Amino acid sequence: MNEQSGSGSAGQHRVADYRYHTLVVTVENKSGVLARLSALFSRRGFNIESLAVAPTDDERFSRVTVVVDLESAPLEQIIKQLDKLVNVVNIRELHPGHAVERELMIVTVSAGPDRRDELVEQLDRAGGKVLSVGADAMMLSLVGPPARIDEFEELLRQYGIIELQRTGRVALANLDEDD
């Protein structure tokens, strides 16, 4: 069974209004390819919300998951221009309602002994993990749909975020929705 996808839990969040769209771009695993992608985005004025790159099971290729801002350019132009890059092998457009999207956040929040229990309880409810505990702070991690990460980040603000790092999203199409 599929977990809930990003848009499923997003409600009024940004994923649901489809201003942002996820593209999964398979590129040749060669030096300079990421620079070509980002140069294209800046030269054509395409704004990107996040970008995640990693090797694939085939060592000749890497996969780039890029969330594009459709207010800056029409999706069709973005895809067509990307496709013109010689090192781009394949582009998959993941409709927000039909994909599983995940993001990882690690975050250090200030939390002295008095607030730890409450924080851990909320973390458990969100499905996160405690990575490390210091005198006045805790380091946590959470994996989930980007919207849930947004919500949790919001919730952590009341404790005080000392340092935060998000990976940007990665995504795969839902099972049985492929053509």
Add this chain to the structure above:
Amino acid sequence: MKMDGGQALIRALELEGVDVLFGLPGGAILPVYDPIIDSSIRHILVRHEQGAGHMAEGYAHATGRPGVVMVTSGPGATNIVTPLCDAHLDSVPMVAITGQVPFAAIGTDAFQECDTTGITQSVTKHNFLVAEAQDIPRTIKEAFHIATTGRPGPVLVDIPKDIVDPDNPRSALEWTDDVEIDLPGYSPQTDADPVAIVAAADLIRAAERPVLYVGGGILKARAAEALRQLAELTGIHVVTTLMARGAFPDSHELCLGMPGMHGNFTAVTAMQESDLLIALGARFDDRVTGRLDGFAQGAKIVHVDIDAAELGKVRRPDVAILSDCRVAIEALVVELASNGIGGVNRGAWRSRVNGWQENFPLSYERTQGGDEIKPQMVIEKLRDSTPDDTIVASGVGQHQMWASQYWSFEHPYTWINSGGLGTMGFSIPAAIGAKVGCPDKMVWAVDGDGCFQMTAQELVTATVEKIPIKVALLNNSYLGMVRQWQEMFYGERYSEVSLSKDVPDYKAWAESMGCVAMRVDSPEEIDAAITNANEVDDRPVVIDFRVAAAEKVYPMVPSGASNSDLLVSPSQQDQQ
């Protein structure tokens, strides 16, 4: 077979059919210059690398074969950025080989190191930094494949010195004849979708006021003959953009000439009033459309292009055909010939078009003997005293527009200019490249005095290499096009547009570069000068035509205005 990288590079170029390199050596590319001595490839030594780049473009425009440039690292590479960008915007097939510092030194700010692939990424169709000597033959093959297929363009191959230097073990390689290209992300589509062809044909059948809007892609696709068949079969008028002059004969009764900012009234207005624009290898450039929301508002659009990103980039087509232009046009011709061209009576439209042609021909105020020379008159006289298949290369400015307007282009590949980038200094090196590619054709450069001063040193190259081009310098002692804008749109406040009337002495300068040179001050001297120039066949010729400084290019669509607000020449304005 054992070889070093330099030998392999030259061998790979020979296998691609390269017959000429335009270039200039230096430290990082030195090892590749040695095997050139033993190669059948001709090398033309330029005086500035920008010249090499434009020569390669001129060669490619005239012959359809990719032009090849070879330069050193650092400043050699940065000097070709302008021609690369020019070729990129005008889809000119070109391969540039640049030297680079040794692989291990990359990133250390070594002498004459620059990030050539980084700098040229956005001005090339693709570029490569070759890491190993063994990769050279395959990379060269890939570069030519990319440069010449799909939408053509410039490709750069950056070669670190150590992999071509015979004294370095990293340059050793085993040559094999059967290298295969490996480009999993590159496969341009060339075949037109038959469903789209039928849909386009249906729109054509139903159109009352159709216009064939023809761009440079027609020439790249070698589709001039197919276009002619389509136009004649359907009786539809043709406009040829600045990049497509010559793709359809100007003397043809269906030819309306050039549209756009300085297009003629009929071409611009026919597009504006059209109910169907059939865009063939054209990209709805702002210089053609004028203000976009005022452009051909009542027209449906059929758009044929080999670059998917052009379809819908500027104007959403009703029928988009992703295809090589020739393939698509031939398919359209077959479809229309077998299933009929439709029965719409276009008589009323034709008489409107004829009326515009009669009332608003291109025009300028002619002068008599003894008066000033009108630049348009020089173009007309050149046109009338040169062979039909003369190649004309122009610079950028007023003279470019007059050349495009007043020449009569009867054959494809006879007009060579810098359309997309608008690069001053293009004409002399481009004319040289064209003459190298087509030594049996007469080649005239139409140049401005501003442009001439940017690349004139390549006339030394032309003299030394015995490339007898001819240059008509329309010398108005101004950066004339900028002057025109200041006169019309900046309240006649002239800022930094005056070039000296006295220096340089163009005749003396040209002679010092080994050219035959003449100066023409009045209209009655024009013919004799051109006749003399046409007879010179062993060296370049330059004619310094002293032309009227205040002349403006008409018609004109002011920048940002709609094409419906075209300004015709002052003598026609009361009829408008």
